[in-house]
Amino acid sequence: MTILVTDTGFTADTWDQGYTPFGEAANDVVSIDVPADTNPADIKITPTLKMVRIDFPSFADGRGFTIARMLRLAGYTGRLRAYGHVISDQYAMARRTGFDEVEIHQDLAARQPQEQWKFRSDWKDNDYQDRMRG
Amino acid sequence: MYTYNDFDKSFIATRNAQFRDQVERRIDGSLTEDEFKPLRLMNGLYLQLHAYMLRVAIPYGTLNGGQMRQLAFIADKWDKGYGHFTTRQNIQYNWPELRDVPDMLDALAKVGMHAIQTSGNTIRNVTADHFAGASADEIADPRPVAELIRQWSTDHPEFQFMPRKFKIAITGSPNDRAVTRAHDIGLRMVEKDGEAGFEVIVGGGLGRTPMIGKVITDFLPQEDLLPYLESVVSVWNQIGRRDNKYKARIKITVHEHGIEEIRRLVDERFAIVKGSFSGIDQVRLAEYKTHFAAPDFVVKSEAVFKDAYHSDPIFRSWADTNLSAHKADGYSIVSISIKKHGDTPGDATSDQMRLMADLAEAYGHNELRISHEQNVILPHVHKSDLPALHAALKEQGLATANIGLISDIIACPGMDYCALATARSIPIAQEIATRFDDLKLEHDIGNLKIKISGCINACGHHHVGHIGILGLDRAGVENYQVTLGGDHTETAKIGDRAGRGFEAHELVPAIERVVDTYLALRTDKDEEFIETYRRLGLAPFKAALYPEAQADAA
Numbered sequence: 116m117t118i119l120v121t122d123t124g125f126t127a128d129t130w131d132q133g134y135t136p137f138g139e140a141a142n143d144v145v146s147i148d149v150p151a152d153t154n155p156a157d158i159k160i161t162p163t164l165k166m167v168r169i170d171f172p173s174f175a176d177g178r179g180f181t182i183a184r185m186l187r188l189a190g191y192t193g194r195l196r197a198y199g200h201v202i203s204d205q206y207a208m209a210r211r212t213g214f215d216e217v218e219i220h221q222d223l224a225a226r227q228p229q230e231q232w233k234f235r236s237d238w239k240d241n242d243y244q245d246r247m248r249g
Numbered sequence: 250m251y252t253y254n255d256f257d258k259s260f261i262a263t264r265n266a267q268f269r270d271q272v273e274r275r276i277d278g279s280l281t282e283d284e285f286k287p288l289r290l291m292n293g294l295y296l297q298l299h300a301y302m303l304r305v306a307i308p309y310g311t312l313n314g315g316q317m318r319q320l321a322f323i324a325d326k327w328d329k330g331y332g333h334f335t336t337r338q339n340i341q342y343n344w345p346e347l348r349d350v351p352d353m354l355d356a357l358a359k360v361g362m363h364a365i366q367t368s369g370n371t372i373r374n375v376t377a378d379h380f381a382g383a384s385a386d387e388i389a390d391p392r393p394v395a396e397l398i399r400q401w402s403t404d405h406p407e408f409q410f411m412p413r414k415f416k417i418a419i420t421g422s423p424n425d426r427a428v429t430r431a432h433d434i435g436l437r438m439v440e441k442d443g444e445a446g447f448e449v450i451v452g453g454g455l456g457r458t459p460m461i462g463k464v465i466t467d468f469l470p471q472e473d474l475l476p477y478l479e480s481v482v483s484v485w486n487q488i489g490r491r492d493n494k495y496k497a498r499i500k501i502t503v504h505e506h507g508i509e510e511i512r513r514l515v516d517e518r519f520a521i522v523k524g525s526f527s528g529i530d531q532v533r534l535a536e537y538k539t540h541f542a543a544p545d546f547v548v549k550s551e552a553v554f555k556d557a558y559h560s561d562p563i564f565r566s567w568a569d570t571n572l573s574a575h576k577a578d579g580y581s582i583v584s585i586s587i588k589k590h591g592d593t594p595g596d597a598t599s600d601q602m603r604l605m606a607d608l609a610e611a612y613g614h615n616e617l618r619i620s621h622e623q624n625v626i627l628p629h630v631h632k633s634d635l636p637a638l639h640a641a642l643k644e645q646g647l648a649t650a651n652i653g654l655i656s657d658i659i660a661c662p663g664m665d666y667c668a669l670a671t672a673r674s675i676p677i678a679q680e681i682a683t684r685f686d687d688l689k690l691e692h693d694i695g696n697l698k699i700k701i702s703g704c705i706n707a708c709g710h711h712h713v714g715h716i717g718i719l720g721l722d723r724a725g726v727e728n729y730q731v732t733l734g735g736d737h738t739e740t741a742k743i744g745d746r747a748g749r750g751f752e753a754h755e756l757v758p759a760i761e762r763v764v765d766t767y768l769a770l771r772t773d774k775d776e777e778f779i780e781t782y783r784r785l786g787l788a789p790f791k792a793a794l795y796p797e798a799q800a801d802a803a
Contacts, residue, residue, distance in 0.1 A: 154487070156517075175287060175370075177410025181486045184407050188521050202284055204271065211406035227279050234270065241260045243400045247475060249529030 117198075120206065120217040122236040124229040128218070130194070134168055148198075151178045155185035164193055168218070171199040180212040187213035203231040207238035250313055250616065251396045251540045253361040261358045264365065264404070268292045269351035291371050291409060293364025294350055298668045303342045303350060304367040305357060309377035309395035309419075310338035310619045310626075312362075314606040317617055319360040321602035327353050332602070334587060334595040336621045336659060336710060337416070338376045339367050343666055365403055370411045372402035372482065376418045378426045379620035382541060383582050383628035385574040389438050389445065391421035393537040394474065397530060401475050408482055412489035413497035415482060416454075423739060428621060430462045430741035431455050431713060433499045434481060436474075437739075445471045451481060451511065452503030455707035459743045460500040463508045465515065471534075473519075476526050480518040484511070544614035546577040549633055557636035564639050566692070567650040572635075575628075581635065583613075583627040584620070585642060586649040586657065590686040593675050594660045595623030604645045612638050622659055624652065654691045655699060655764070656682035659710050663703030663720065664727075670703035672720025672727040673753075677701055680757050685764075694764060697778045698737070713737035715779045716763060717744045718756070729756045733763070733790055734782045745787050747794050759794055766793040 119126045134148040135141075142159070146166035149158065158167070167186060169179040183195055197209045198218045209217055217232075239245075253261070268288075275285040295302040305320070312320075320340055324332050327349045328342040335341055345353060357363055367374050375398045382390040398417060402408070408415070419436040420427040429435025435450035447469045453462025469477055481499075488506070490496045503511050557564045573582040585605060588594050597605075605625055609617045612634040618626035630638060642648040651657050658681060661667065663674030678701055685691045700714030704721070711717030717732035728750040735744030751759050764778075766789055771781045782790065792799055 174284060175410055176491060177370075177408070178487055178491075180407045180410070181483050184483070185518075185521070188525060202280070204267075204280075204284075204288055205409075208406040208409055226281075227274075231274065231279060234267075241256075241263045241404075243260070243403050244405065246256065246533065247397075247401045247530045248525055249527030 117218050117220055118224040120219060120229070120232050121215070122210075122233075124233050124236075125224065130166055130196075132166070134166070149182060151176055151182075153182060155182045155189070158182075158186060158189075158191075160186070160189060160191045164191070166194045166196065167191065168196045168198045169214075171197055171201050174200045174202045174205060180208060183209070183213040203227045203235060206232055206235040210238040211242060211244065250311055251392075251537060257361070258358070260404075261361075261363055264292075264363070265351060265354045265358055268354060272347065272351060287369050287410065290369030291366055292354070293367040294347075295368055296668070297343065297666055298664075298670075299666070300344050301347055301350070302666070303345050303353060303364055304335070304339045305342070305362060305364045306367045306374040307338050307340060307362075307619050308399050309375060309381065309392050310379045310621075311377075311381075311392060312617050312619070313615045314610040314617070316360045316362055317602050317606035317609065319356060319362070321599035321606070323353055323356055324599040324602070326356075331596055331598045333593070333662065334597065334619050334623045334625070336623065336661075336708065337374060338379075338619045338621060339374055340619070341662075343662075368414075369409075370413050370415075372405065372408055372415045372417065375399050375402065376416070376427055376432075376621060378420045378422055379618040379626050380426060380573065380582055380628065381421060381618075382543065383575055383580075384422055385576045386424050387422045387576065388440065389421045390538075390541055391419040391427075391436075391438055392541050393534055394436070394438070394471075395419050396537050396540075397475065397534050398478065400533075401478070401530070407479075408486060411482070411486050412491050413494060415485075415499065417478070425737075425739040425741075426620075428710070428713065428737045428741075429453070430739075431459075431710070431737065432462065434478065435462050439468065441468045447471070447474060449477065449481075452500040452508070453741075454498050454500040455710060455712050456498070457495060457705040457707070458501065459707065459712040460504065461741050461743065462500075463503060465508060465512050472528065472531050473523065475530050476523040477515070477519055480515045480522050483522065484514045484518055488514075543577075544616070544629055546580060546629070547631060548579060549631065551579055551632045554632035554635050557639075561636075563648075563650075564636060567639055567648055568635065570650040570654065570692070571652045577629070579632055581630055581632055583630045583635070583638065584652040585625040585627065585647050586651050587624050587647075588651055588657050588682065589646050589649045590651075590656055590682040591679050592646075594658050594678050597625070598645075601645050601647055604641065604647065608638055608641055622657065624657070651682075651691060653696045653698070655685050655694050655697045656691055658682060658699045658701060659714070660701040661703050661708035663701075663709075667703065669706055670720070671705070671722040672703050672729065674701045674703035674709055674720060677718065677720070677729065677753065677756060681760060684757050684761070690764070693774070694768065695774070695777055697764075697767075699760075700735070710737060711735070712743045713741060714744060715782070716760065718760075721750065723750065727753050729753065731759065731763075731794065733787060734779065736779060747787065747791050748798075749795070762793040762796075763790050766790055
């Protein structure tokens with residue numbers, strides 16, 4: 116079991132259609148699992164694609180933030196999820212780079228309960244990027 | 250100078266509250282040590298050899314008297330009454346307690362300062378020409394742009410967990426005093442057909458694999474700067490190596506992929522990223538330029554200066570060595586040496602900081618700068634105030650007349666503080682400075698940059714020293730390698746390794762032999778060490794360093 120984190124805290128997972136591994140995705144794929152070493156330009160944004168889940172093998176590996184941002188800039192508007200070792204201190208970064216939600220394992224959820232995630236749900240505030248981009 | 254607005258203040262207050270919370274969550278176990286480490290690093294907190302070290306940013310090296318006084322207050326209240334100015338325009342406190350650090354950060358916030366991204370795998374404190382806004386040779390003041398970069402890079406959500414650190418430096422003068430060619434990105438302000446822009450240099454760096462940066466674009470229009478920087482960093486964040494931290498810096502990425510391929514990838518990304526900037530950054534830039542408007546320079550008699558210059562040889566020697574040409578008539582740029590012979594390069598006591606703050610307010614339009622050469626600059630002083638300023642500096646041991654000379658040494662903290670060091674740097678710097686002071690030779694020797702690193706990571710910039718010294722560990726004994734002919738300016742060059750290293754007790758005599766060789770071989774007093782070296786190459790200096798090899802060959 117994994118835990119889903121959104122701005123309101125912990126919830127049960129609401130996605131029940133599974134994921135196709137990135138390398139096996141066909142043109143009508145609905146949801147894909149994207150490894151951290153993926154070139155974002157290689158991700159095909161098709162009309163059927165509803166969910167992209169990007170892996171964070173370690174919280175110290177920030178490639179997923181770039182993949183998310185590039186996907187959004189390429190026009191992807193479906194669900195975007197960070198999955199794996201993302202810590203609560205990174206929640207604002209995930210939201211700001213375009214993720215909708217974070218999926219974590221139970222041991223991490225036990226160590227970092229939802230109050231610690233909600234502490235960062237104010238990610239829209241105090242954002243220099245807002246001021247630089249308009 | 251830039252003054253914080255309500256947004257900046259709110260940002261810093263929130264950030265400090267987050268860090269205070271992170272410290273508590275480390276203690277209660279919510280954060281593992283591994284997880285806490287990058288969080289403390291991105292807030293400037295290192296764990297060193299003996300204690301924590303807090304590295305505070307002095308963005309683009311600019312601060313005012315009130316800020317300098319607060320740095321002194323922090324040194325007294327939470328440290329041991331001194332601080333250490335670094336080569337990247339930071340100040341380091343070497344002895345803070347972890348529990349005090351959140352309070353130290355709040356004390357910094359009171360004067361519009363912080364320690365954000367002075368460490369960690371983030372975009373670091375942006376550095377700039379320490380003579381910016383004052384120098385006679387400047388095209389434009391780089392600090393408004395540097396402030397724009399500071400805001401863009403601060404807490405940038407995409408760039409907090411990168412392959413490694415990322416350093417940006419900017420100069421507005423053709424005479425490069427910001428070491429732009431040894432940064433991950435170096436920016437040189439240029440003009441083309443009357444339009445302002447930048448030459449962008451990428452992939453420079455020192456460390457164990459020194460590289461001179463390569464020009465990725467020779468003219469970037471001013472309004473494209475942030476999206477272009479973002480594209481470079483984004484490409485590197487994606488493809489930079491994460492398997493080996495010694496191959497993670499962008500200099501290796503550029504080396505492995507080639508500058509043409511990196512340019513192609515960056516251009517491709519820029520085409521996408523550019524659209525996410527509305528242009529509001531240029532409106533802000535125009536506003537920030539007003540923050541950095543030149544002070545109201547006064548016109549008054551220089552008679553007091555001329556009298557002192559002619560009647561007081563100590564003042565004259567200091568004026569000849571420590572003053573630089575100012576753009577305004579009657580003014581000078583004053584470099585205050587934090588390199589008194591025998592003292593630790595870059596260390597200033599709280600009393601010295603307070604004096605410099607007072608003097609900046611009294612004589613310097615309330616501005617100070619920190620140079621990458623670990624000295625403090627008063628950028629705007631009228632010549633008539635120089636005798637009084639000099640007299641005051643003498644009282645606190647701050648009137649050493651050695652800027653640019655052999656005792657004006659860059660040295661990393663070395664084994665006296667640093668967990669990475671393999672040898673001591675500070676005592677070597679002290680011995681060299683003291684020796685040449687005893688010989689009373691340094692003014693005759695003239696401009697000569699010695700730079701000392703206590704390990705291969707090269708924080709002391711030894712690769713680009715005219716004489717570079719690298720301290721290593723050879724089977725438990727400190728051993729010092731000498732490089733010659735390095736250059737940190739617009740004509741940047743990595744120095745040549747001379748040969749086998751020297752033990753600590755052999756080193757100062759070896760440096761003396763190099764200097765004696767220069768004095769014997771220079772065409773005249775106007776030919777500086779680096780010019781003689783360029784003319785003659787390594788051979789005569791190598792012969793002087795290793796006389797035994799000559800004897801063997803004979």
